[in-house]
Amino acid sequence: MSEKSALVHDLEQVVEPTHVVWRPEDLLVYEYDGSIDRNNPGAVVVPSSVEQISEIIKIARKHNAPVVPRGAGTGLSGGAISMEGAVVLALTRLNKVLEIDKENRVAIVEPGVVNLELGQAVAPYGLQYVPDPSSQSACTIGGNVGENAGGPHCLAYGVTTNHVLGMEVVLADGTVTWLGGDAREVPGYDLRGVFIGSEGTLAVVTKVAVRLVPQPEAIRTMVAAFSSVEAASETVADIVASGVIPGAVEMIDRLCIEAVEPAFHPGYPEDAQAILLVEVDGLRETVAEQAELVEELCRKHGTTDWRTAEDEEERETLWASRKKALGALGRLAPNYYLIDGVIPPTRLPETMSKINALSDELEIPIANVLHAGDGNLHPCILFDSRQPEQVEKALIAGGRILEMCVEVGGALSGEHGIGLEKQGYLPLVFTDEDLEAMARLKPAFGAAGMFNPGKIFPTDEQREGIPHAAIMQRLTSDMVI
Amino acid sequence: MATDSRQASSGTRPSNFRGPDVPAPEDMYKCVHCGFCLQSCPTYLETGLEAESPRGRIALMKAVEEGRTEITPAIVGHWDKCLQCRACEVVCPSGVPYGRLMEATRANVETVFKRGFKQRRARNMGFNGVLPNTKRLNRIGGMFRFYQNSGLQTVARKTRAVRLAPGGSLEKFLPRLSDNFFIASGQIIRPEGEVRARVALLGGCVMRLTHAPTLDAVTRVLARNGVEVYVPETQGCCGALNAHSGERESARDMARKNIDAFLEVETDAIIVAAAGCGSTMKEYDDLLANDPEYAEKAADVAERTRDIHEFLAELGFEAPTGSLATKGKDLKVTYQDSCHLGHAQQITAPPRQLLNSIPGVEFVEMEESLICCGSAGTYSLIEQEMSQRLGRRKSNNIVASGAAVVATANPGCVIQMEQALERAGEGTQVRYVIDLLDESYQIADDTN
Known part of the structure; x- marks a missing residue:
């Protein structure tokens, strides 16, 4: 199909031809996102305005082509990968911070604004946008809303849904409307909450009103090394149980250290089997008190090396080593498959041991990097x-890891969404009735057959057969264009 | 031309990269498509298109390597759009050697992909006819200087006669040529006092025609700091423009010629004042890795090559005392990181250190100083539209900084920013860091 389709012709009437992608070789770069999966889209369109998006949706509807919203393509569950020849709608050009209301601490941004750039834009006002996914230097606010993204600092302050006041969306019939607004509370149903984390299956988000908070008065970033993952895990369980809620409690293991050390030179001890990165923030007095308690607990569990970041530069290096750890894994292997499972933090020690045992059993390396504080x-x-x-x-x-999580009372996904990756595992936590009830939401907004088809819900094959069979098939097929 | 088909690194299909210069699979499979490079890429920032991003370009390399697609005109177009500014390389957590990948990919394109006749003719003339030939370069430079100084340029532009000449559409990119070219003739510039170091200096190709006074300033600054400077006569163009454009064979010839010229005399360092040339000479070992006769010598030259700013910072330089303030008002200066200094050589602090040391200079950072200005060697002539978009983006950021002078470290950047600022109707000056330092030294001398 190296001829332009009628759909492409129509799209080119709305968006300039440089930003309508249809040649098979040009579509190759939209078959992937940050996950392991891949599939060819039917076409890609990269609009520059809400009006164009509304028109694109009407055109897609006319041609019975579903639409897949896409941000920067850094997602880890295949959310932006197109199924059923759908049109990918990339929002990378809607990348402006439209308004910063300093007094009321609200910003209105376009969906293609990169998370870190929003932070940089509000920093001069002494404000911050809290959710900080590790991919924040690349991922977009629109994608964060779609997946209800988290991040290290969501431990104390909540995930994306706790920081979005409202969104402008384009519905399946091309209507542009607001859900919620720029106020803290709106009367009626919280539809905003329904759409956040809907993984692009209900609408296209075109503006986001985000809640900003003042930057903390004081921050302390601490690193503790341990001679075993189990000791580090027990420390985390103790910190959580103590009642202290640090800003962030992160862990990386030996294999991960081997990837980040040459990349960022954080200077971790050579014999460390696990590193804990703990950050406490807030009022100066509380920070000092909490830091002391954290140190005490780390020492109780025999930390082999303890240090506090001396300055902002050191703090940045430590955080880069954590947040960019995934990218650095390319130093160890050409691909990584990241499992986003959640467990109660108190079950960390046993679960980490089981994961290590699984790695030995299957003879496949597993590098661990985790938001340990919230399991x-x-x-x-x-x-x-x-x-x-x-x-x-x-x-x-x-x-196997997802099953382990469910067994100890955890969940399939903490922050990356279900997408294509985990849809086959949904029956582990939901009954058929649950799934059917949830599936009724999409037609309620007129989005059935329209947005991001084939995602979240298990297919019949997956329910009856092997959950990962479809991904396996896509990954091992030839896919010559 | 070699047409042996290599087995792809996976599956059953042969790779569609063929010939002697192929991008290494182990380099491309270091990319785990995390996307952390996206926001560092100027062409992605401008277009929002994945195909114009480092991750996209590597995905296309993988697809060609895996035999999933031929090298098509559309794919070559995306690779051609890359500035090779290597900003992505600095931010890549995985350490993908992107510059090396893209150079090898371009070389492969030139082997297996047939470009249109006009493009081939222009490339052959530039890369094989002019750049490797110092004398011809001097002659052509002289002709153009006459054209500019005699008033012919004014007439040709006013009457629009330029349009009739072959290649006339490129005339507007002709940079202002220096009144006296910098000629490498084996001269030695000796410091007055104690000799702290002996170095050899690269004159280069473009820089000695367009910015000859800056090369003179480099020799003065070095001599003032106790450095004896030797300018080998048999040196030529370093080959950077060829290597970046996939013309690796001619680049290798040029590298060999320079290696001979610079190893003729034992020196402590080889000094380069143009960032693009410095980065290429520091990578001569890569370029000539498979040349048994030259591999070792290439590594020696690479090892000894120093950027002028880097060298001065390492050596320790005399603090300048002449103030650049006028009427008691400090000169506001900002700095544009030349990509081949900031990214390829990862030298960002020394130029700033030099600028900050000059009395009467108020140094301000501009937004996006690490984003390419759009010059990128021959890119500004071949990819004019994108080059000018990036030029506009740069001039906007320069103006917003409020600086009266933007300093930088490479001839292409100087020419590109001058033209972009002129198009924007702005009077901001573009200067080399070294020129400002030299000026301060001169002012101090004059007032004593």
């Missing part, structure tokens, strides 16, 4: 997607 695991299974047997092993290991 959000991120085991990264290292593999080479060019080797089918490795792909299969990685997918099997991923499934």
Whole structure:
């Protein structure tokens, strides 16, 4: 299909041809996002205004083509990957911070604004936007809303849904409307809450009103090294149980350290098997008190090396080593499969041991980097997607870890969404009745068959067969264009 | 031309990269498509298109490597759009050697992909006919200087006669040529007092025609700091423009010629005042890795090459005392990181250190100083539209900084920013860091 389709012709009437992508080789760069999955879109359109988006949706509807909203394509559950020949609607050009209301601490931004850039834009006013996904230097606010993204600092302050006051959306019939607004409370149903985390299946978000908070008066960033993952995990369980809520409690293990040390030179001890990165923030007095308690607990569990970031530069290096750890895994293997499972933090020690045992059993390396404070695991299974047997092993290991999480009373996803990646595992936590009730939401907004098809809900095949079979098939197929 | 088909690194299909210069699979599969490079890429920032991003360009390399697609005109177009500014390389957590990948990819394109006749003719003339030939370069430079100084340029532009000449559409990019070219003739510039170091200096190709006074300033600054400067006569263009454009064979010839010229005499360092040339010479070892005769010598030259700012900061330089303030008002100066200094050589502090040391200079940072100005060697001539968009973006940021002078470290950047500021109707001056330092030294001498 190297001829322009009628759909593409129509799209070119609305958006300049440089930003309507249709040649098979040009579509190759939209078959992936940050996850392991891939699939070819039917076409890609990169609009520059809400009006264009509304028109695009009407055109897509006319041609019975579903639409997949896409931000920067850094998502880890396949949310931006197109199924069923859908049109990918990339929002990268809607990237302006439209308004900063300093007094009322609200900003209105376009969906393509990069998370970190929003932070930089409000910093001069002494304000911050709290949710800080590790991919914040690349990921967009629109994508954050779609996946209800988290981040290290969501431990104390809540995830995206706690920081979005309202959104302008384009519905499946091209209508542009607001859900919520720029006020703290709106009467009636909280539809805003329904759309946040809907993974692009209900509407296209075109503006976001975000809540800003003052920057903390004091911050202290501390690093503790441990001679075993179990000791670090027990420390985390103790910190959580103590009642202190630090800004962030993060952990990385030995394998992960091997990737980040050459990338960012954080200077972790060579014999450390696990590192805890703990940050406390707030009023000066509280910070000092909490830091002392954290140090005490780390020492109780035998930390082998303890230090506090001396200045902002050191703090940035430490955070880069954590937040960009995933990217650095390319130093160890061509691909990683990150499992976003959640467990109660008190079950960390046993679960981390089980993950290590699984790695040994299946003979596949697993690098661990986790939001330890809220029990959000991120085991990264290292593999080479060019080797089918490795792909299969990685997918099997991923499934086993998700099962472990559910067994101890956890959840399938902390912050990355279900997407294509975990849809097959949804029956682990929901009954058929649950799933059917949820599926009724999409037609309620007229979005059935329109937005991001084939996501979140398990297909019949997945319910009856092997949950990862579809991904396996896509990853090992030839896909010659 | 070699047409041996290599097995792709996976699957059953052969790779569609063929010939002697192929991008290394182990380099491209270091990319885990995390997307952290996106916001560093000037062409992605301008277009919002994945195909114009580093991650997209690498994905296309992987697709060609895996035999999923041929090298098509559309794919070559995306690779051609890359400025090779290497900003992505600095932010990549995985350490993908993007510059090396893109250079090898371009070289492969020139082997297996057939460009249109006009493009081929222009490329052959520039990369093989002019750049490697110092004398021809001097002659052509002289002709253009006559054209500018005689008033012919004014007439040709006013009557629009330029349009009739072959290549006339490029005339507007002709930079102002220096009154006296900098000629490498084996001269030695000796310091007055104690000799702290002996160095050899690269004159380059473009810089000695367009910014000859700056090269003179470099020799003065070095001599003042106790450095004896030797300018080898047999040196030529470093080959950077060729290497970046996929013309690796001619680049290798040029590198060999320079290696011979610079190893003729034992020196402590080889000094380069143009960031683009410095970065290429520091990578001569990569370029000639498979040349048994030259590999070792190339590594030696690479090892000894120093950017002028880097060298002065390492050596320790005499604090300048002449003030650049006028009527008691400090001169507001900002700095544009030349990509091949800031990214390729990762030298960002020394130029700022030099600027901050000058009395009467108020140094201000501008937004996006690490984003390419759009010059990128021959890019400004070949990809005019994108180059000018980036020029506009740069001039906006320069003006917003409120600086009266923007300092930088590479001839292409100077020419590009001058033209962009002129198009924007702005009077901001573009200067080399070294020129400002030299000026301060001169003022101090004059007042004593």
